[in-house]
Amino acid sequence: MREIIKDKAVVNDEWEVLRLAEGETPEAVNVPAGKIIVPLSVWKAQRDALQSRAEIGVWIASDERPEELKGEVEKFAVIAVDFPKFSDGRGYSIAYNLRTRLGYEGELRAIGDVLRDQMFYMHRVGFNAFATRPDRNIHDALKALSDFSEAYQISVDRKSPLFRRVDRQAVAAK
Amino acid sequence: MYRYDQYDHQIVKERVAQFRDQVRRRIADELTEEEFLPLRLQNGLYMQRHAYMYRIAIPYGLLSSTQLRKLAFIARKYDRGYGHFTTRQNIQFNWINLEDSPDLLEHLASVEMHSIQTSGNDVRNTTADEFCGVAPDELVDPRPYAELVRQWSTFHPEFAYLPRKFKIAFNAAAEDRAATAMHDIGITVVKNEQGELGFRVLVGGGLGRTPILGSVIREFLPWQHLLTYIEAILRVYNQYGRRDNKYKARIKILVKAIGPEEFASKVEAEWADLADGPGTLTEDEVARISAYFAPPPYAALANEDALLQQQRSEQKGFDNWMKRNVKPHKVPGYAAVVLSLKKPGVPPGDATAEQMDFVADLADRYSFGEVRVTHEQNLVLADVRQADLFAVWQEAKSHQVATPNIGLLTDIICCPGGDFCSLANAKSLPIAAAITERFENIDFQHDIGEIELNMSGCINACGHHHIGNIGILGVDKDGSEWYQISLGGAQGNDSAIGKIIGPSFSAQQVPEVIGRLLQTYVANRVDGERFIDTVRRVGVEPFKTHVYATPINIQQNAGEDAYA
Numbered sequence: 001m002r003e004i005i006k007d008k009a010v011v012n013d014e015w016e017v018l019r020l021a022e023g024e025t026p027e028a029v030n031v032p033a034g035k036i037i038v039p040l041s042v043w044k045a046q047r048d049a050l051q052s053r054a055e056i057g058v059w060i061a062s063d064e065r066p067e068e069l070k071g072e073v074e075k076f077a078v079i080a081v082d083f084p085k086f087s088d089g090r091g092y093s094i095a096y097n098l099r100t101r102l103g104y105e106g107e108l109r110a111i112g113d114v115l116r117d118q119m120f121y122m123h124r125v126g127f128n129a130f131a132t133r134p135d136r137n138i139h140d141a142l143k144a145l146s147d148f149s150e151a152y153q154i155s156v157d158r159k160s161p162l163f164r165r166v167d168r169q170a171v172a173a174k
Numbered sequence: 175m176y177r178y179d180q181y182d183h184q185i186v187k188e189r190v191a192q193f194r195d196q197v198r199r200r201i202a203d204e205l206t207e208e209e210f211l212p213l214r215l216q217n218g219l220y221m222q223r224h225a226y227m228y229r230i231a232i233p234y235g236l237l238s239s240t241q242l243r244k245l246a247f248i249a250r251k252y253d254r255g256y257g258h259f260t261t262r263q264n265i266q267f268n269w270i271n272l273e274d275s276p277d278l279l280e281h282l283a284s285v286e287m288h289s290i291q292t293s294g295n296d297v298r299n300t301t302a303d304e305f306c307g308v309a310p311d312e313l314v315d316p317r318p319y320a321e322l323v324r325q326w327s328t329f330h331p332e333f334a335y336l337p338r339k340f341k342i343a344f345n346a347a348a349e350d351r352a353a354t355a356m357h358d359i360g361i362t363v364v365k366n367e368q369g370e371l372g373f374r375v376l377v378g379g380g381l382g383r384t385p386i387l388g389s390v391i392r393e394f395l396p397w398q399h400l401l402t403y404i405e406a407i408l409r410v411y412n413q414y415g416r417r418d419n420k421y422k423a424r425i426k427i428l429v430k431a432i433g434p435e436e437f438a439s440k441v442e443a444e445w446a447d448l449a450d451g452p453g454t455l456t457e458d459e460v461a462r463i464s465a466y467f468a469p470p471p472y473a474a475l476a477n478e479d480a481l482l483q484q485q486r487s488e489q490k491g492f493d494n495w496m497k498r499n500v501k502p503h504k505v506p507g508y509a510a511v512v513l514s515l516k517k518p519g520v521p522p523g524d525a526t527a528e529q530m531d532f533v534a535d536l537a538d539r540y541s542f543g544e545v546r547v548t549h550e551q552n553l554v555l556a557d558v559r560q561a562d563l564f565a566v567w568q569e570a571k572s573h574q575v576a577t578p579n580i581g582l583l584t585d586i587i588c589c590p591g592g593d594f595c596s597l598a599n600a601k602s603l604p605i606a607a608a609i610t611e612r613f614e615n616i617d618f619q620h621d622i623g624e625i626e627l628n629m630s631g632c633i634n635a636c637g638h639h640h641i642g643n644i645g646i647l648g649v650d651k652d653g654s655e656w657y658q659i660s661l662g663g664a665q666g667n668d669s670a671i672g673k674i675i676g677p678s679f680s681a682q683q684v685p686e687v688i689g690r691l692l693q694t695y696v697a698n699r700v701d702g703e704r705f706i707d708t709v710r711r712v713g714v715e716p717f718k719t720h721v722y723a724t725p726i727n728i729q730q731n732a733g734e735d736a737y738a
Contacts, residue, residue, distance in 0.1 A: 089335025093412045096332055117213055124331035147192045150181055152325045160452045163459040168179055
């Protein structure tokens with residue numbers, strides 16, 4: 001079974017990510033039984049059938065808008081955000097919006113080109129699960145979550161900036 | 175100046191450890207070059223033609239003498255004894271080994287510096303007017319705000335993989351010396367009718383392939399909202415900026431595509447959620463940061479008009495230097511001194527380790543131990559007693575940093591070009607050298623007066639050629655190097671993008687082209703008119719006509735004698 005990082009631990013993962021193959025359409029694709037994370041387009045096309053399932057997940061591509069899930073985020077056991085390339089930074093804002101604007105509190109998972117050196121920032125913007133690239137050591141990747149112990153600015157993980165959280169006494173300037 | 179507290183130290187220390195491990199993994203091939211690329215860029219490390227180039231952040235151009243000495247140390251130990259000050263008020267070293275780079279970062283951390291986010295598609299070093307805090311035409315010192323933005327943008331988790339690089343500049347003076355109109359965000363500190371402090375916000379300026387001046391999206395933003403408003407701009411850009419073509423990825427393209435009004439309304443909608451939230455600045459925090467920028471202990475002095483008058487009349491060289499390199503100061507008896515890093519035979523902006531140590535020394539003895547870097551690639555001692563100017567001039571002269579050419583023809587802004595940079599289409603340094611050599615005569619330069627000559631070795635425009643009164647751009651035509659000349663660009667309050675005058679020239683022809691442009695100016699100028707004023711009044715046409723009137727014979731080097 002495949003492993004992922006979730007809540008700062010390496011755990012077994014039971015979910016399958018459904019990606020549309022060439023020629024498949026969101027309307028017609030067969031969503032297998034079990035724990036499946038479907039593309040946003042499939043969710044929109046097959047919402048009536050899918051929402052009766054006990055557990056369903058959805059994933060958002062980097063060029064899609066999380067607002068499309070407004071009002072229904074709590075239906076999902078997992079929401080994933082796809083990083084087609086680790087250098088595509090849109091997923092960070094998607095995660096931020098899911099957590100702060102849409103109020104999503106469940107598992108938020110980074111999928112796709114997910115590498116160790118991006119994970120600290122991903123964690124800060126609200127991801128709590130990471131399907132790291134299978135060709136890399138997942139236990140090494142876990143270390144990245146403790147790269148930094150402090151941060152200046154607000155994000156999902158810290159609701160208040162450093163200057164409000166701690167007493168930053170001005171050291172006597174020379 | 176700002177000093178690190180325990181939190182700044184801790185964060186930078188953790189970065190050193192992170193980067194050291196990344197370099198180790200790269201060398202062990204656990205990271206591919208493609209994966210390593212953005213990581214090294216976010217730590218200032220570029221791959222150049224010959225070696226790695228390492229770019230160090232100098233926040234808003236301010237350095238202590240201790241920091242400058244550390245740069246001299248790095249130049250000696252890790253480079254070839256010199257460094258290159260850049261148009262972003264940073265410094266670059268051109269001959270760095272990858273293996274050494276974590277040690278460099280650690281050395282920098284020991285003097286409260288780093289190279290974080292000096293390249294890559296992230297928020298870069300925040301820049302400001304080099305005369306902050308001393309300029310007579312300044313509303314308030316903007317550096318506390320620039321420092322707040324520096325901290326906010328450092329390791330911002332959401333904006334480290336933007337579509338493209340992102341540059342923010344601050345100005346608070348009547349004359350815009352920070353080129354705010356050519357930044358992704360240009361911020362001017364202003365007061366409203368009620369006398370309250372705030373910011374006018376420009377977005378979407380930039381040079382490069384598509385030069386555009388920024389558009390105002392907020393006439394008055396109350397100071398408390400500085401960071402949340404910038405966050406809103408960046409979130410809009412991160413989501414909507416183009417990622418399909420790196421040449422169309424800067425925020426200016428987005429602002430142009432949807433229009434400044436539409437962009438502004440997206441930002442306002444985004445900001446509505448953040449306004450008055452926890453990211454809002456507090457008076458305490460602004461006061462805490464501002465305390466670091468309190469004025470140094472100035473002595474109560476009078477202006478030294480008589481003494482300076484006498485010294486100037488006795489020494490023509492000193493008089494020239496006073497005219498060009500000494501700037502007014504808001505405190506009586508003081509002046510700001512520009513140390514020129516432009517002289518024949520040396521690439522613009524280069525300084526040797528010896529010069530860095532010397533300037534650090536000079537700063538300790540004459541200017542409260544602080545130095546500033548200008549975006550024109552010179553150095554500034556901001557707080558020199560007028561009575562000391564003559565001594566400073568003599569000492570500076572002995573270390574070749576007193577060329578009296580600030581704002582003149584040979585005060586060229588220039589990128590490293592094809593000699594170093596792997597992006598460049600053409601060399602720029604030899605052209606700058608040829609121009610400097612041809613027009614070296616300082617009396618001639620003083621006669622020509624204020625002029626901005628900017629040169630870039632490629633369309634990325636690191637040498638700001640678009641906003642030079644005369645701009646030179648290196649282009650590649652069928653594998654050989656050519657130079658396109660533009661006219662009428664300007665920075666500051668009347669910022670303008672130059673117009674290309676016609677077909678490009680070979681390297682050898684460029685000095686003569688400049689000569690002909692100057693001849694046209696001299697023939698057309700009216701009393702007291704600067705070069706740019708004449709260009710604006712008579713238009714590009716007379717210049718163009720004269721430049722292309724006869725073929726340029728590269729053997730015939732008329733020199734400045736032609737103007738006698």
